[in-house]
Amino acid sequence: MTTVALEITNSGWVTTFQDLGRRDSERRGVPTGGAADQHSATIANVLVGNARGAALLENLGGELALVPDADVLLAVTGAPAEVTVAGAPARPWSPLFVPAGQEVRVRADLARGMRTYLAVSGTFRAGTLLGSVAPDPRMGFGQLLAEGQRMLVDTQFRGFRRGFEPPLFRLPVPVPHFGEGAWTVDVLASHGTDTIAGIRELLEESSYLVTPRSDHVGLRLEGPVRHPEGDTEIVSQGVPIGALQIPHADELIVLGRYRSLTAGYPIVGVTSRACLPLLGQAGPGRQLRFRWIDRETSLRHCAQRDAEVGALERAVVEAFGARGFEAPLSTTNREAILT
Numbered sequence: 001m002t003t004v005a006l007e008i009t010n011s012g013w014v015t016t017f018q019d020l021g022r023r024d025s026e027r028r029g030v031p032t033g034g035a036a037d038q039h040s041a042t043i044a045n046v047l048v049g050n051a052r053g054a055a056l057l058e059n060l061g062g063e064l065a066l067v068p069d070a071d072v073l074l075a076v077t078g079a080p081a082e083v084t085v086a087g088a089p090a091r092p093w094s095p096l097f098v099p100a101g102q103e104v105r106v107r108a109d110l111a112r113g114m115r116t117y118l119a120v121s122g123t124f125r126a127g128t129l130l131g132s133v134a135p136d137p138r139m140g141f142g143q144l145l146a147e148g149q150r151m152l153v154d155t156q157f158r159g160f161r162r163g164f165e166p167p168l169f170r171l172p173v174p175v176p177h178f179g180e181g182a183w184t185v186d187v188l189a190s191h192g193t194d195t196i197a198g199i200r201e202l203l204e205e206s207s208y209l210v211t212p213r214s215d216h217v218g219l220r221l222e223g224p225v226r227h228p229e230g231d232t233e234i235v236s237q238g239v240p241i242g243a244l245q246i247p248h249a250d251e252l253i254v255l256g257r258y259r260s261l262t263a264g265y266p267i268v269g270v271t272s273r274a275c276l277p278l279l280g281q282a283g284p285g286r287q288l289r290f291r292w293i294d295r296e297t298s299l300r301h302c303a304q305r306d307a308e309v310g311a312l313e314r315a316v317v318e319a320f321g322a323r324g325f326e327a328p329l330s331t332t333n334r335e336a337i338l339t
Contacts, residue, residue: 004070006120006151009103012062016143017126017133018117020053021257025130031258032241033134036216036280037115039176039305040078044119046313047075047095047173049320055126055133056119057145061283064118065105066151071159072098073121079113079281080178081106092116093175097159112178113281122155136258157325171315174308176277182207182287185254185279186272187244188298196226196246199268203244203290208252212284218245218255219282225252228266236264242271242279244290254279274301 008015018041021034035041035058042052050056057064059078076083076092083090086102098104108116126133126143135143145151193200208223225246228234239245239262243255247265254271256279271279272293282288320326 001154001156002070004068004072004120004122004153004155006066006068006072006153008064008066008145008147008149008151010063010065010105011145011147011149012059012064014060014062015064015145016058016135017055017124017145018058018135018143019055019133021134022130022132025132026261028130029261030130030136030139031261033132033136034257035115035117035134036256037078037117037277038280039174039277040115040280041117041119042309043093043173043312044075044077044117046309046316047077047093047171048073048119048121049316049325050119050121052309054119055124056117059106059108059116059118060114061108061110063105063107064116065103066118067103068098068100070100071157072153072155073157074098074104075119076104076106076116077119078116079108079110081108081116083107093173094171110283112180114283115281120153120155121157122153125152125154171319172308172311174305174312178281182289183278183282184289184291186275186293186298186301187269187290188272188293188295190243190267190270192267193269195266196228196268199226200292202226203252203269204292206289208288208290210282210284210286210288211251214282214284216256216258218253218259219279219288221252221254221288223252225250234264234266236262237267239263239267240270242273242276243267244269244271256280272298272301274298274305 018035021032045054074096081092083092084105085098090096106116129141206224208221211220211222213220245253245265245267
């Protein structure tokens with residue numbers, strides 16, 4: 001095990017430590033938090049041999065750049081981005097060998113996505129709150145990273161004689177499609193769907209625009225909505241991640257991983273889990289359309305995505321082993337992954 005220092009030479013708009021969020025924290029009243037695009041964060045870690053929920057960097061907008069003081073293995077995922085190592089083009093969604101002293105730079109295409117993720121093979125030394133590095137500004141746990149800051153990573157990586165040239169190293173990476181134009185989001189009916197007459201048809205037939213007032217709590221959407229008739233009081237209820245909520249104002253809110261855990265507004269649908277990462281990439285000006293699906297279809301989409309991640313994990317373990325590198329993922333999960 002060695003310790004590598006990485007100096008941030010450009011932090012972009014907002015760069016933070018992230019992971020997949022807190023476990024079992026919501027019973028204490030603390031949102032789970034975690035990466036807005038859980039799929040991209042997971043894949044970044046898997047590509048460098050880490051466990052799925054390992055700490056990594058999340059960059060929101062702008063440009064991220066850093067320089068390691070020793071050889072490292074890293075991966076960049078998330079929004080379509082231009083990636084360079086020592087000024088030379090490099091491939092996102094792939095393991096990247098970065099020599100000591102060379103700068104890796106990531107510039108996202110903000111017209112196609114808002115967040116990029118950078119994982120390094122090993123373990124970041126970062127503070128935690130309730131077992132997670134995920135920031136929670138409301139709890140005074142910001143995790144913001146700034147230009148000039150040095151981060152430490154404990155790693156078993158010793159370098160490869162050669163990099164990951166395409167003819168030698170192919171992995172079944174499930175790269176999402178960040179298309180142009182309106183994005184389609186699958187939603188399921190909730191207990192509140194039928195409490196507002198015509199809301200199902202209105203949501204399916206309309207287009208909604210992500211506004212600049214959106215944040216880590218949820219996406220605020222401009223578009224047609226309807227409210228319950230009369231002055232019916234709604235008792236506060238549990239609010240799931242991805243809930244489509246209609247407040248008193250004429251807007252639709254899709255709640256994220258940092259939402260309040262209870263609320264007293266109508267919940268007219270819930271985003272399918274497989275579509276939540278897409279919402280994590282939706283920035284101001286993005287058009288969204290909603291498509292109703294049933295529970296069985298949602299579960300099938302989730303199972304397919306999980307199977308794709310599992311196939312990638314197995315391929316990484318085998319490929320790294322063939323190169324003589326036993327990654328952290330393979331030492332802790334080898335038996336489970338290969339069976």
